[in-house]
Amino acid sequence: MMKLPLYPEKDYLPKYADLIDANAITKMRENSNKCFDWKGTQPYYPILERTEDIKALSTDYSGSAPVIGKRDELADDQFERFHQGLKDLMPWRKGPFNLFDIDLDAEWRSNLKWERVANYLDKAGISLENKRIADIGCNNGYYMFRMLKDNPELIIGFDPTIRYFFQFHYLNRLIEDSPLHYEIAGVEDVPLYPNFFDIIFCMGIIYHNQNPVGILKDMYGSLQKGGTLIIESQGIPGDMPVALFPNKRYAKVPGTYFVPTESCLVNWLQKAQFKDIEVFYSHKLEFKEQRRTEWMDWQSLEDFLDPEDPNKTIEGYPAPIRIYVKAVKK
Numbered sequence: 359m360m361k362l363p364l365y366p367e368k369d370y371l372p373k374y375a376d377l378i379d380a381n382a383i384t385k386m387r388e389n390s391n392k393c394f395d396w397k398g399t400q401p402y403y404p405i406l407e408r409t410e411d412i413k414a415l416s417t418d419y420s421g422s423a424p425v426i427g428k429r430d431e432l433a434d435d436q437f438e439r440f441h442q443g444l445k446d447l448m449p450w451r452k453g454p455f456n457l458f459d460i461d462l463d464a465e466w467r468s469n470l471k472w473e474r475v476a477n478y479l480d481k482a483g484i485s486l487e488n489k490r491i492a493d494i495g496c497n498n499g500y501y502m503f504r505m506l507k508d509n510p511e512l513i514i515g516f517d518p519t520i521r522y523f524f525q526f527h528y529l530n531r532l533i534e535d536s537p538l539h540y541e542i543a544g545v546e547d548v549p550l551y552p553n554f555f556d557i558i559f560c561m562g563i564i565y566h567n568q569n570p571v572g573i574l575k576d577m578y579g580s581l582q583k584g585g586t587l588i589i590e591s592q593g594i595p596g597d598m599p600v601a602l603f604p605n606k607r608y609a610k611v612p613g614t615y616f617v618p619t620e621s622c623l624v625n626w627l628q629k630a631q632f633k634d635i636e637v638f639y640s641h642k643l644e645f646k647e648q649r650r651t652e653w654m655d656w657q658s659l660e661d662f663l664d665p666e667d668p669n670k671t672i673e674g675y676p677a678p679i680r681i682y683v684k685a686v687k688k
């Protein structure tokens with residue numbers, strides 16, 4: 359098995375040893391690294407091995423699609439191998455990216471979500487510069503690459519899904535001295551970072567959790583005093599503070615537990631002790647935002663809604679809206 363440069367020389371643990379329990383985090387890593395020996399993980403190694411010689415000379419994080427490399431930086435055979443590797447790592451759910459001039463148009467136009475958040479942060483005067491940031495459920499790291507534009511002090515992505523780690527790693531290792539860090543870990547591991555982060559992003563996660571108030575409390579605990587949580591959730595329309603608890607699946611997605619209304623999500627945040635809670639955006643999800651593309655050629659939103667009534671999911675529940683909230687640890 360090839361050796362993965364998982365925790366680069368610039369591992370953040372030594373630098374923050376006074377603030378976090380490096381031994382406990384090392385233990386967490388030892389545990390999660392077991393997934394590298396799983397049978398299902400083995401097909402990823404040849405993809406990495408075939409493209410080990412490929413590095414990007416240029417990057418640009420200022421646009422909707424993070425740009426890593428240009429076509430003329432690679433010989434033809436390198437470009438072909440890289441392109442094939444991207445295909446072998448499908449499906450790509452979050453994007454877009456521009457990689458050596460290949461437009462990777464993922465299932466989600468995650469730029470739309472990021473731009474809603476970034477515009478709000480801008481207006482609210484919340485800067486990412488020199489901040490310690492967590493992206494919980496970071497997937498392939500799309501938002502982390504976007505954050506690089508603002509020069510944060512530290513960005514750690516947490517996501518337990520091994521495929522997404524390999525997608526992230528396939529891109530991140532192209533970049534010389536990348537400052538991004540990725541823990542194959544979940545929101546349940548956040549208590550290992552007490553009073554540590556300035557900003558936590560938790561987007562697309564809470565409705566998948568059995569204990570929404572519990573994870574909000576955990577994130578509260580790992581924010582510094584005055585730190586900000588940006589939470590984005592699937593939700594249902596309505597004025598009452600209630601959450602839908604679907605049987606088996608919601609919009610065909612298994613593992614969906616509590617889908618809140620706007621006021622329900624605000625109440626959860628209050629119960630977790632957050633202050634200065636502000637719902638800054640909510641909208642109905644549209645096909646332009648989540649759809650099948652050549653990089654995700656499986657089912658997408660249009661297959662998840664009732665073909666006769668787009669206000670309902672295929673199971674007959676209210677169709678999802680998306681709710682964006684800021685909350686502060688005082």
Ligand SMILES: C[S@@+](CC[C@H](N)C(=O)[O-])C[C@H]1O[C@@H](n2cnc3c(N)ncnc32)[C@H](O)[C@@H]1O
Nearest residue numbers: 494495496497516517518519544545546561562
């Ligand atoms: C709906 S996606 C959201 C991705 C991204 N944050 C976004 O908003 O576009 C959910 C992500 O959560 C990850 N995930 C699954 N279990 C998790 C856990 N226990 N803690 C944190 N993330 C988890 C999945 O691997 C997936 O990448």
